[in-house]
Amino acid sequence: MILDTDFVIQLVCMGTMLDATVDVPVPVETSKLQDADESFPGDKKITVVFVLGGPGSGKGTQCANIVQHFGFTHLSAGDLLRAEIKSGSENGTMIQNMIKEGKIVPSEVTIKLLQRAMRESGNDKFLIDGFPRNEENRAAFEEVTKIEPEFVLFFDCSEEEMQQRILGRNQGREDDNIETIRKRFKVFMESSLPVIEYYNSKGKVRKIDAGKPIEEVFEDVKEIFSPYSAQVA
Numbered sequence: 001m002i003l004d005t006d007f008v009i010q011l012v013c014m015g016t017m018l019d020a021t022v023d024v025p026v027p028v029e030t031s032k033l034q035d036a037d038e039s040f041p042g043d044k045k046i047t048v049v050f051v052l053g054g055p056g057s058g059k060g061t062q063c064a065n066i067v068q069h070f071g072f073t074h075l076s077a078g079d080l081l082r083a084e085i086k087s088g089s090e091n092g093t094m095i096q097n098m099i100k101e102g103k104i105v106p107s108e109v110t111i112k113l114l115q116r117a118m119r120e121s122g123n124d125k126f127l128i129d130g131f132p133r134n135e136e137n138r139a140a141f142e143e144v145t146k147i148e149p150e151f152v153l154f155f156d157c158s159e160e161e162m163q164q165r166i167l168g169r170n171q172g173r174e175d176d177n178i179e180t181i182r183k184r185f186k187v188f189m190e191s192s193l194p195v196i197e198y199y200n201s202k203g204k205v206r207k208i209d210a211g212k213p214i215e216e217v218f219e220d221v222k223e224i225f226s227p228y229s230a231q232v233a
């Protein structure tokens with residue numbers, strides 16, 4: 001078994017509470033995204049850390065801390081997709097419907113948004129938060145960018161705690177309701193966990209106990225990022 005036993009048991013328990021959903025292919029309009037630099041990063045050497053964990057596990061909160069201390073640029077796939085909806089993109093309605101259903105947007109859309117954001121940032125160190133969310137995301141990103149993550153920062157948190165945090169966060173997100181939260185938990189278990197297991201089998205997962213208070217979680221995060229301290233300008 002790749003992941004530790006109590007974590008797997010916790011996830012199995014989550015699975016018994018949730019309904020099945022069926023994914024169907026979604027048409028994608030790519031013309032609005034063609035200004036993205038599809039060749040990024042090309043020959044440029046960049047460092048990528050994938051930040052994964054269930055909805056509400058505290059990924060965004062800790063990424064903000066890492067940015068301040070270690071000079072990374074934080075790119076949240078969810079934030080980029082929400083910005084794409086707001087921008088009036090041709091893909092906006094499709095993205096909005098998928099987010100409302102807790103489903104994962106086709107990789108080509110998300111990867112182009114990530115490539116564009118990376119290029120525009122001018123930085124060479126990135127925290128990519130909430131991506132790759134499934135095997136399709138992972139394989140497509142690797143294929144298109146040829147980037148292998150330095151490591152995967154995995155925020156491990158109980159469903160009960162994550163649900164409480166999401167319902168308390170009050171950011172007006174359309175997917176922060178109990179029905180969509182349950183769908184997001186199910187997608188995390190079925191689609192995102194296998195990605196974490198994949199990277200775990202390559203020795204790339206750094207697991208954090210995310211159920212602790214914010215400051216304590218960051219103490220653990222800092223230890224993992226300490227090799228990058230010297231690189232801060």
Ligand SMILES: Nc1ncnc2c1ncn2[C@@H]1O[C@H](COP(=O)(O)OP(=O)(O)OP(=O)(O)O)[C@@H](O)[C@H]1O
Nearest residue numbers: 054055056057058059060061165169212213214217
């Ligand atoms: N360790 C913690 N203890 C208590 N509350 C926390 C902790 N970390 C984050 N929170 C709070 O929980 C809520 C969710 O955190 P955050 O938005 O960082 O999670 P996330 O993993 O990025 O969520 P999502 O994947 O849904 O975007 C926020 O209101 C945040 O302030």
Ligand SMILES: Nc1ccn([C@H]2C[C@H](O)[C@@H](COP(=O)(O)O)O2)c(=O)n1
Nearest residue numbers: 077078099102103104105130131133
């Ligand atoms: N790689 C991704 C990341 C996010 N999404 C969609 C589906 C998620 O439920 C939603 C919100 O993401 P979050 O802000 O919670 O990370 O965005 C996706 O389709 N693909």
